[in-house]
Amino acid sequence: MYFKISMRTNPETGRYSGYYRLVESYRNYCDRVCHRTILNAGYLDELNTDQLNLIQKILTAKVNNHDKPLFELPYTSDTTVIHYVDEFYNRMVSEKRIDVLVDNQKKKTNQIGKDLQIIDINSIRNKDVREIGAEWLSYQVMKQLQIAPFLERLGWNEDDIKLAQSHIISRAVYPASELETTRWIKENSSVCEVTGYNIEKITKDRLYNISKKLYAEKETLEQHLSVRTNELFDIEDKIMLYDLTNTYFEGRKEGSKLAKYGRSKEKRSDAKLVVLALVVNPEGFIKYSSILEGNMADSKTLEGMIDKLRIKTSSSAKKALVVIDAGIATDANLKMIKEKGFDYLCVSRSSLKNYNIEAGATTVTVTDNKKQKIDLRSVKSDRNTDYYLKVESHTKELKERSMNEQFQSRFEAGLQKIADSLTKKGGVKQEDKVYERIGRIKQKYPSIQRYFDIKIEVKDDVEIKRKKKSVEVANEKKKIATSIKWAIKEGIDINARSGVYFLRTSLEANSENTIWLFYNTIREIEATFRVLKSDLDLRPIYHQKDESTMAHLHLGLLAYWLVNTVRHQLKKQGIHSCWRELVRTMNTQKAVTTLAQNNNDEVIMIRRCSEPNQQVRKLYDALKYKYAPFVKRKSVVHKSELNDCQFIDKQLFFSD
Numbered sequence: 001m002y003f004k005i006s007m008r009t010n011p012e013t014g015r016y017s018g019y020y021r022l023v024e025s026y027r028n029y030c031d032r033v034c035h036r037t038i039l040n041a042g043y044l045d046e047l048n049t050d051q052l053n054l055i056q057k058i059l060t061a062k063v064n065n066h067d068k069p070l071f072e073l074p075y076t077s078d079t080t081v082i083h084y085v086d087e088f089y090n091r092m093v094s095e096k097r098i099d100v101l102v103d104n105q106k107k108k109t110n111q112i113g114k115d116l117q118i119i120d121i122n123s124i125r126n127k128d129v130r131e132i133g134a135e136w137l138s139y140q141v142m143k144q145l146q147i148a149p150f151l152e153r154l155g156w157n158e159d160d161i162k163l164a165q166s167h168i169i170s171r172a173v174y175p176a177s178e179l180e181t182t183r184w185i186k187e188n189s190s191v192c193e194v195t196g197y198n199i200e201k202i203t204k205d206r207l208y209n210i211s212k213k214l215y216a217e218k219e220t221l222e223q224h225l226s227v228r229t230n231e232l233f234d235i236e237d238k239i240m241l242y243d244l245t246n247t248y249f250e251g252r253k254e255g256s257k258l259a260k261y262g263r264s265k266e267k268r269s270d271a272k273l274v275v276l277a278l279v280v281n282p283e284g285f286i287k288y289s290s291i292l293e294g295n296m297a298d299s300k301t302l303e304g305m306i307d308k309l310r311i312k313t314s315s316s317a318k319k320a321l322v323v324i325d326a327g328i329a330t331d332a333n334l335k336m337i338k339e340k341g342f343d344y345l346c347v348s349r350s351s352l353k354n355y356n357i358e359a360g361a362t363t364v365t366v367t368d369n370k371k372q373k374i375d376l377r378s379v380k381s382d383r384n385t386d387y388y389l390k391v392e393s394h395t396k397e398l399k400e401r402s403m404n405e406q407f408q409s410r411f412e413a414g415l416q417k418i419a420d421s422l423t424k425k426g427g428v429k430q431e432d433k434v435y436e437r438i439g440r441i442k443q444k445y446p447s448i449q450r451y452f453d454i455k456i457e458v459k460d461d462v463e464i465k466r467k468k469k470s471v472e473v474a475n476e477k478k479k480i481a482t483s484i485k486w487a488i489k490e491g492i493d494i495n496a497r498s499g500v501y502f503l504r505t506s507l508e509a510n511s512e513n514t515i516w517l518f519y520n521t522i523r524e525i526e527a528t529f530r531v532l533k534s535d536l537d538l539r540p541i542y543h544q545k546d547e548s549t550m551a552h553l554h555l556g557l558l559a560y561w562l563v564n565t566v567r568h569q570l571k572k573q574g575i576h577s578c579w580r581e582l583v584r585t586m587n588t589q590k591a592v593t594t595l596a597q598n599n600n601d602e603v604i605m606i607r608r609c610s611e612p613n614q615q616v617r618k619l620y621d622a623l624k625y626k627y628a629p630f631v632k633r634k635s636v637v638h639k640s641e642l643n644d645c646q647f648i649d650k651q652l653f654f655s656d
Helices: 049-064 079-094 104-110 133-145 147-153 158-173 178-187 191-195 204-216 218-233 302-308 331-339 394-421 431-444 512-520 522-535 546-572 579-586 614-623
Strands: 002-009 016-027 033-043 125-131 239-248 273-280 286-293 321-323 343-347 355-357 364-367 373-381 387-393 452-464 476-488 500-505 590-597 603-609 632-637
Touching: 002 033, 002 049, 016 049, 033 079, 049 079, 125 133, 133 147, 133 158, 133 191, 133 218, 133 546, 133 579, 133 614, 147 158, 147 218, 158 178, 158 191, 158 204, 158 546, 178 204, 204 218, 204 546, 218 286, 218 546, 239 522, 273 522, 273 546, 286 302, 286 546, 302 331, 321 512, 331 343, 343 512, 364 512, 373 512, 387 394, 387 512, 394 431, 394 476, 431 452, 431 476, 500 512, 512 522, 522 546, 522 579, 546 579, 546 614, 579 614
Parallel strands: 239 321, 321 343
Antiparallel strands: 002 016, 016 033, 125 590, 239 273, 273 286, 343 500, 355 373, 364 373, 373 387, 387 500, 452 476, 590 603, 603 632
């Protein structure tokens, strides 16, 4: 260090004198000598040249050897020099103009993590930008469910385990055909970086085969996941929800034993169907699943599922409660459930006509999830000893009244059209044809036709001349309808039972609130089917072989385990986003490769994950997951030309 002087007028004395700065020399990255001002010393008129030289000499030695306490500074007895040395040194320390660390090792520690490179900013390129947020989230769920260790215990090799993980995650994040999934993995996703599977090995045939291999382990895998989620979230399976849905095939499916014509819930009567039956708990986790023929009636599917369903009630001796809807709740099924050691809760298939209100029973008012009032009252039936709960919903009543009015209007309009035809030239008048038309309209509106009396007036033996290809044939005598009259049956109120239904259960007497809460858990299985069909895209099915169809549906169920595990944890934190919205949010996090050329003609290549934004960070924090699978991966390629970004063909990065 040395003093540098510039001449200026001293504002305090008004004299033209020297203004001193303490300056340091250094070499920059181009090895050029530069100077920087360490301290503005001010006007030092009272000091001579020897004193100035001694001050700068002592300061230089003191700064350079601050970590060597035994080092001896140049000796001087000049009190003025000592005063200025102490003043200037203390100022440099307080203004942080010098490094005053006592321990040199601390200075080295401060530099740890710094990798300083001189690069040409015009050479910076970004390539191989891929989605990683949703994939990393799903991978951490799989680790939580311990799927990989389970498959390893079954004897699977490491490559198949990684491929299975990649395929299940792909189904959850981007549900598509195996061909489309292959293209997505190779071009858009970082799923192979997360799982560690070699992306070059991904083909549609490998994905088909791993799906079938997973389906071969369906029973044991399903049981493992059921037990694991119970352990993770401290769940006791005291309530089981049973229901089934169907999905349709695209294609003729000739020779299939699984695809059959049946009653489609998607109104696809033109397509063959397959039935998916599920048992889930109120938290939405699957306990058992079965894939059935498409023409299987709802009421005939229950016994097989109950036989395979295990009672899981921890240390409690209380039997599990099976909740089903009215379509499955036949008397035979309810008797079978009881014989198998379960209790049941369902909507009564028939509306009770003769019932008695229990002594002392009062009306209990509750609200549904839309904050609408519902009245509950305990009643007894003369037919059996089951517990019944009468449910009256004002909102449901308004809805059913509106539907009844609409159906009645359409039914009567259809009858009027038939009546008008009797008076028109060329209209349908023959008695048998008129009855056919009435039968068709009754079939179209079954819920309303039962309330009507319909009378037809007929003329007997009316002669009708017929011609066949301009040739006269013998006259025929037919009965002709002359008029139609209809009216609502006497003493019948179409809307008498609007908004009223009955819950039936084998449970011993419980409070109305308890029974109502138990029944409302059935909504969870409805939500499960919505996720499977909409978010995980299980419909329609394009596979031609039954084996591939079952593997496809099973893969969707495995993906659902990931989805429900995430959503279950988020719901506890007050986050109720649907799965599609979660995937969209997570996809804002990307993995990107950055390339740049340094001054040594080397190409620096860095693979990094982008920082999660506020919404993504919120999800990670709620789930207690890590923010990224890796922080940074760096490599150096000795290449002087960076004009073409394709100079590195491909580099694979594998997770730890």
